[in-house]
Amino acid sequence: MEVKIQDTQDAIDAGAAEIDMVIDRGAFLSGQYGLVFDEIVKIREVCGDRAHLKVIFETGELVTYDNVSKASYLAMLAGADFIKTSTGKVAPAATPPVVLVMLEAVKDFHTMTQRRIGVKPAGGIRNTKDAIKQLVLVNETAGSEWLTPEYFRIGASALLNDLLMQRMKMDDGYYASPNYVTID
């Protein structure tokens, strides 16, 4: 924990405006919710109002929707600004049902507390069609207030290239080789 706090402090001192942290899944799955909660609170304290705090659940390891919902409330109550599905290292990641559960959680949390928390699905959204599905989900579940970069972002490196290719197709009328877009 000391290391995590120090890391956060170093990052902020070096000018970071956003901090991503991953919850302790071992503690969460063994029912030590207090431990998970306290960790988030401590990182939140370090961030203060100098940096945004994004809490990553690694939903693929939480397995059930009940757990995703529980983790969402835990993070929101502990002071997260954003809740995020995954690091991208674990599959499955941002599946639509998981994102739906998180969107319902932020919506209900807003109704109860007037605090609007952001949602970031990451991992598994590879093409434009997937991204549109996510946007529809946001609009229909949480509402259009969430349809801004401030409250909804998609983390997906592969997505950008697909989007570029779709744009190229709209101009040219045919799909180009993926080699026409760069991979970094």
Next chain:
Amino acid sequence: MTFEYAPAPESRAIVDIKSKYGHFIDGKFLPGKKHFPTINPATEEVLSQISLGGASDVDKAVAAAQKAYTKTWSKLSGKERGKYLYRIARILQERAREFAVLETLDNGKPIRETRDIDIPLVAAHFFYHAGWADKLDYAGLGKSPAPHGVAGQIIPWNFPLLMLAWKVAPALATGNTVVLKPAETTSLTALLFAEVCQQAELPDGVVNIVTGDGSTGAAIVNHPGIHKIAFTGSTDVGKKIARAIAGTNKKATLELGGKGANIVFDDAPIDETVEGIVNGIFFNQGHVCCAGSRLILQESIADELIEKLKIRMSKIRIGDPLDKNTDLGAINSREQLSKIQELATAGDAEGAERWSPACTLSAKGFWFAPTIFTGVTQAHRIAREEIFGPVLSVLTFRTPQEAIEKANNTPFGLSAGVWSEKGSRILWATQQLRAGVIWANTFNKFDPASPFGGYKESGWGREGGKHGLAAYLKEGK
């Protein structure tokens, strides 16, 4: 940002409605003497002219059914009867879209429901009972249970073809022949079913359909050639039938009204429960005898749940029943609409608080906005009488005992729902509830294998499942 729904109407070109219909007796369509119009309740457009059956038509139909019973149907083995039922089921599936569109036109219910619920369940009922036809020895009614003879069947307008299937499929599977009267406002799918009987080459006279009004139904009930009555409809008419057959040898099953209690405990999953409540009362415009028309909410979650329910109700789409996006269609008749209006007005007068989402209703046709009443007490008419429309009465409770007392405090006892994440609480509640069908964490689920019927003034006997066969058979040795 809101996404608008573009109109997505199902084509009505698939159905061919004749300008005038007769009765279906002894395998043939016989012209009627007097006629009355049947209309599309969404537009008030006249769809066709239906024959008004009199005593002589009923006489002919019963004679045909008796002849078919003694000459052909009772001579066939169960296996052979089953083949006809399988054939009917397959034809119904092949012509499902035609039936769905016709049902929507004649009844006013959304195409989404006729296409996805009514017609598939109709086929399922025929398939299920086809399977029983050669296995009646194993129905728990002794060896070789025998049919009664001619069954007189009177069905309602809320699920016209489905109620026909609930009646005709078990009657034929068990070896009875049938004289059936569809409801006055919804005869068309029954008459199309008559064509299916011809197409399946069902022996003449096994199924006879006489159209008409209450007087036609009374002629069937009072006819001495009828051995068994099966009726689905209002409790008032059910009582009249019970009086009429008292002292005769006629057997009867009656599926009557209901005032279903939908009980929500404070640990229920709220969003799922909201969906279930909407399904419970707004499915089929609330024209459902087992509708969850009384919402009995634990007080601690009442405000939150009602708030969410209102948000959900604002998203119900009302309009053209043939549109695939429509959730709530037209009220079946002007008469039913005025009954709903009268009870809703009584709700206002007795001090309950009415709420409906903002919605525009067409001036033509019969429409009623989805409505909830809060602050309802047990004494209010809207908590005691069956409204049979898209109107929900909300009551609250503090202890589980109070919930059960309120739920059971009704002359009806057809359906109930329990919402809770706690299994033991669900089991406890379902044991206390006096209702024939109880759903837990869901509502309005139907299956031909599951018996359906009521306690108290909700009816006699069961339909569907193994229990439903008993109504059509005399116990064997």
